[in-house]
Amino acid sequence: MNNSAHFSPSRDYYLLILLLSFNIVLMTENTTETVHLWRDFCNYLAVPSLHLSQKIINRPGEVGQRLKDILRVYEINQTLNSEIKVLKAQQNYWQTVAQENSRLRDLLSLRPAFPYKIEIARIHLAGNPGEQIIAFLxxxxxxxxxSGLPVAAFWHNRLYxxxxxxxxxxxxxxxFFLNNELVNVPVVIKGEDKDFSGLLRGSAAGELRIDYLSDVSDSILGREVLVSENSRIYPAGLLIGxxxxxxxxxxQVSVTVRSPVDYRTLTEAVIIIK
Known part of the structure; x- marks a missing residue:
């Protein structure tokens, strides 16, 4: 009897397990999962997946052809995934460029409107949650x-x-951000018929408040709060919130002021120099 026509008992055992498990693997619709299951099975047998895959691929019939198709689709998916990663990296790069261009346009727009010198500085924040934020430029x-120079930031093409x-x-x-309890700034609330003056203060809770106002109605809700001309801050009229x-x-009336700028996430600021 020609022994070369038959597998050894150990090889028959491995091949039987391989074919049975591969039939189960082929039932899945997810090509990537199929290949991962295939490799897990090969690892379980402690032999290279390529070696076993090649055995099945070289065998005639539907099983070998199906595995060829699966591995071909898997390779295509891997190539597509690599290309998608490259495209995402390029997209992130161009988004960063667009943000930088928008920032530069904002800075250039200051020239005709604000005839004074400015410095752009990076902000470094310190402090634990719930505590007053310490900021350095x-x-x-x-x-x-x-000391005393104003620090501003852009939000939707406006300087705050x-x-x-x-x-x-x-x-x-x-x-010191404006919501620091050690800061106070003379301000003006732009009313519909008249303006209202007050003193903007920070608080331990990080709020912006104007206290001790009189003769103020609810009609000022949503109105702009600006730096007063009576303030030492230059220039007057800077928008606060x-x-x-x-x-x-x-x-007496107490007013809460909202700034659209989130001080906790600032990374860059405009220093206005006289």
């Missing part, structure tokens, strides 16, 4: 930045005052 006295320089050193400076809520206590 990467520009300092070497750029003629001094967000804080004040409190200390300036060589290479960096410290900023909008009236969010009005609370009345006897003859």
């Amino acid at each position: 990467d520009k300092g006295s070497e750029r003629k930045i001094t 005052l967000v804080g004040l320089i409190t200390q300036s050193y060589l290479g960096y400076s410290r900023v 909008y009236v969010q809520n009005v609370e009345k206590f006897a003859n």
